[in-house]
Amino acid sequence: xxxxxxxTYIVVAITFAFYIWIGYTNRVRDxxxxxxxxxxxxxxxxxxxxxxxxxxxxxxxSMAGLISTMGFDGAIYLLGWTGGYVLLALLLAPYLRKFGKxxxxxxxxxxxxxxxxxxxxxxxxIVVSLxxxxxxxxxxxxxxxxxxxxxxxxxxxxxxxIVAFFAMLGGMKGITWTQVAQYAxxxxxYLIPAVAIGVVLTxxxxxxxxxxxxxxxxxxxxxxxxxxxxxxxxxFQGKTQLDVLAITIALMVxxxxxxxxxxxxxxxPTVRAAxxxxxxxxxxxxxxxxxxxxxxxxxxYNLIDTLQNATVxxxxxxxxxxxxxxxxxxGTPVTWATSWQRTGLLAFYDKNGDGKIELRPGAAFQGRNxxxxxxxxxxxxxxxxxxxxxxxxxxxxAPIVIALVAAGGLAAALSTASGLLLxxxxxxxxxxYYRILRPTATxxxxxxAGRTMILIAILFAGYFGINPPGFVSQVVAxxxxxxxxxxxxxxxxxxFDKRANTAGAIWGMSVGLVFTLVMILMMKSNVIFGTxxxxxxxxxxISAEGIGAIGMILNFVVAFVVSRMTAPPPQEIQELVxxxxxxxxxxxVEGAH
Amino acid sequence: MTKLATPPKKSSGKDAQGGGRRGGRQEWSPExxxxxxxxxxxxxxxxxxxxxxxxxxxxxxxxxxxxxxxIGQLPMSFWFAQQGAxxxxxxxxxxxxxxxxxxxxxxxxxx
Numbered sequence: 001x002x003x004x005x006x007x008t009y010i011v012v013a014i015t016f017a018f019y020i021w022i023g024y025t026n027r028v029r030d031x032x033x034x035x036x037x038x039x040x041x042x043x044x045x046x047x048x049x050x051x052x053x054x055x056x057x058x059x060x061x062s063m064a065g066l067i068s069t070m071g072f073d074g075a076i077y078l079l080g081w082t083g084g085y086v087l088l089a090l091l092l093a094p095y096l097r098k099f100g101k102x103x104x105x106x107x108x109x110x111x112x113x114x115x116x117x118x119x120x121x122x123x124x125x126i127v128v129s130l131x132x133x134x135x136x137x138x139x140x141x142x143x144x145x146x147x148x149x150x151x152x153x154x155x156x157x158x159x160x161x162i163v164a165f166f167a168m169l170g171g172m173k174g175i176t177w178t179q180v181a182q183y184a185x186x187x188x189x190y191l192i193p194a195v196a197i198g199v200v201l202t203x204x205x206x207x208x209x210x211x212x213x214x215x216x217x218x219x220x221x222x223x224x225x226x227x228x229x230x231x232x233x234x235x236f237q238g239k240t241q242l243d244v245l246a247i248t249i250a251l252m253v254x255x256x257x258x259x260x261x262x263x264x265x266x267x268x269p270t271v272r273a274a275x276x277x278x279x280x281x282x283x284x285x286x287x288x289x290x291x292x293x294x295x296x297x298x299x300x301y302n303l304i305d306t307l308q309n310a311t312v313x314x315x316x317x318x319x320x321x322x323x324x325x326x327x328x329x330x331g332t333p334v335t336w337a338t339s340w341q342r343t344g345l346l347a348f349y350d351k352n353g354d355g356k357i358e359l360r361p362g363a364a365f366q367g368r369n370x371x372x373x374x375x376x377x378x379x380x381x382x383x384x385x386x387x388x389x390x391x392x393x394x395x396x397x398a399p400i401v402i403a404l405v406a407a408g409g410l411a412a413a414l415s416t417a418s419g420l421l422l423x424x425x426x427x428x429x430x431x432x433y434y435r436i437l438r439p440t441a442t443x444x445x446x447x448x449a450g451r452t453m454i455l456i457a458i459l460f461a462g463y464f465g466i467n468p469p470g471f472v473s474q475v476v477a478x479x480x481x482x483x484x485x486x487x488x489x490x491x492x493x494x495x496f497d498k499r500a501n502t503a504g505a506i507w508g509m510s511v512g513l514v515f516t517l518v519m520i521l522m523m524k525s526n527v528i529f530g531t532x533x534x535x536x537x538x539x540x541x542i543s544a545e546g547i548g549a550i551g552m553i554l555n556f557v558v559a560f561v562v563s564r565m566t567a568p569p570p571q572e573i574q575e576l577v578x579x580x581x582x583x584x585x586x587x588x589v590e591g592a593h
Numbered sequence: 594m595t596k597l598a599t600p601p602k603k604s605s606g607k608d609a610q611g612g613g614r615r616g617g618r619q620e621w622s623p624e625x626x627x628x629x630x631x632x633x634x635x636x637x638x639x640x641x642x643x644x645x646x647x648x649x650x651x652x653x654x655x656x657x658x659x660x661x662x663x664i665g666q667l668p669m670s671f672w673f674a675q676q677g678a679x680x681x682x683x684x685x686x687x688x689x690x691x692x693x694x695x696x697x698x699x700x701x702x703x704x
Contacts, residue, residue: 089690091637212666217666
């Protein structure tokens with residue numbers, strides 16, 4: 001066993017033991033503890049939990065790599081996955097906290113005095129969370145297989161067991177405090193390599209500063225031009241401006257409409273704390289999200305620079321790909337390049353036999369067949385994930401840092417998975433079982449239903465983690481698009497438009513959901529149904545990723561118009577709206593404190 | 594822990610009225626509720642305008658027009674789209690929290 005593997009076992013075991021201990025000490029007995037952590041989570045802690053809940057394996061492992069390839073257009077993720085918190089803080093969180101129940105369907109069902117509206121919101125919650133959670137479980141398996149050398153299936157099973165333990169025992173309370181710990185692990189694991197590589201390349205320890213003020217980006221721009229690429233900072237190379245705008249809107253609004261994020265704001269003690277916790281959440285998220293574009297540029301520069309200077313010293317024939325051993329001009333071997341070729345995430349092919357590996361525009365290989373090079377000039381394939389995963393080795397950090405990155409990736413995946421699982425299971429056990437089917441259920445029955453549903457949800461997610469449907473990664477955009485087109489307009493109008501009524505909400509959500517779903521299915525029909533080409537390329541220039549923005553607008557327009565054509569909501573509902581607009585009265589009187 | 598707690602009568606406007614009566618200083622009225630809500634809406638409007646300007650306008654809509662202007666070593670639109678807007682987002686939320694604290698106290702609806 002290598003040093004890195006040994007450290008990885010140790011660090012992962014310690015963090016997992018820590019999560020289990022936190023889950024055990026935070027076990028709960030009542031539904032209020034189970035669904036909203038007894039409304040006792042302080043603003044800063046809720047901010048950290050929200051940040052961990054929000055930042056998934058994709059944010060941690062893949063985002064910097066994506067930006068590195070996309071250049072300017074990577075802004076869709078950076079803006080789209082942060083800007084939604086401003087909407088949450090100003091437009092949703094404080095009012096939902098004042099409303100003070102457990103779930104998103106709770107609000108939609110009560111505000112629109114309709115079980116149909118409640119059911120639609122519950123179904124939207126389940127669909128959105130399920131699409132999202134399968135990817136997370138897969139992420140756990142992938143991190144395990146890459147760092148610990150465990151088969152993906154076993155990685156998924158270990159992840160399921162850990163989540164099942166603290167989520168079933170502690171519900172929202174256990175999940176919240178575990179997420180606080182997971183945030184700490186993931187942010188430390190992200191920042192250490194980022195700072196180190198920034199120091200190596202620019203001498204400045206603060207990535208945000210060296211990204212903006214050092215000459216690394218101008219140098220990257222210059223070298224990109226030399227190699228036949230456009231400048232790194234050049235806008236709209238891969239997507240049109242209109243599409244970038246639509247995707248950013250869909251991701252922002254989708255973020256504000258994701259049930260597992262919204263639910264977090266029910267857990268604070270006061271309305272004021274709900275507002276502040278949105279601020280803390282975004283601050284904690286911004287720490288990673290402003291570092292990611294710096295890593296993206298640093299890593300791309302470093303990759304190009306290394307390849308330009310290094311020469312091929314030796315080629316080892318391999319079954320799936322040939323391993324090229326490179327050396328720097330001074331003769332020292334480029335070890336990270338060799339070790340990452342072995343994982344299949346990096347592949348070279350010296351097509352012109354000049355002893356140099358050249359990164360150029362275009363594909364280097366035919367698909368992922370690394371024995372079949374294309375005719376194009378490019379000689380390099382790299383998986384986007386390598387940008388974050390290989391960073392510690394490129395910066396030549398100690399094995400314990402590499403182990404920490406593994407623990408960070410696992411923390412990101414587990415924390416997001418647990419939040420999603422709770423949102424999904426509460427839609428069934430609280431909204432559908434208790435609020436719709438069995439309003440007479442006792443506290444005890446509701447707790448049993450809650451715990452059982454979490455277990456079922458975990459088994460579901462685990463199954464999809466081990467047997468991922470081929471299109472999962474392709475349709476994660478769906479989760480955001482659907483959330484943007486369903487929940488967000490219904491909640492927003494429920495607070496800001498007193499005239500909004502049942503018919504408006506139901507029609508609005510249905511039109512938004514159906515439109516977005518149909519559009520995504522048609523634009524992705526080649527991966528979902530196996531049609532030779534997508535049935536539809538785009539909708540007036542907007543791709544599947546951005547279509548939720550149109551679905552959201554449709555929802556708003558339909559809900560607004562239909563509400564005005566039908567009878568206004570009853571007096572008591574108008575009073576409910578009055579009441580959620582005012583902070584005082586959100587706290588629950590609880591005996592002697 | 595704050596001591597105040599009006600009974601949580603959700604789905605009725607009573608807690609709003611109860612809140613206003615606390616201390617007997619001010620009477621809660623529909624006009625006052627309206628004035629409070631208008632202040633909140635105006636603040637939201639101002640902050641969301643800034644939110645739109647730093648992300649969509651300076652970062653994306655004017656991306657090509659502002660490409661030649663520099664912030665540090667980066668094109669201005671690129672900086673806003675990948676760094677600046679995110680900093681402003683964080684500040685916006687905290688500014689909202691601080692100003693709402695003051696408005697809540699002024700209207701005596703704080704917790």
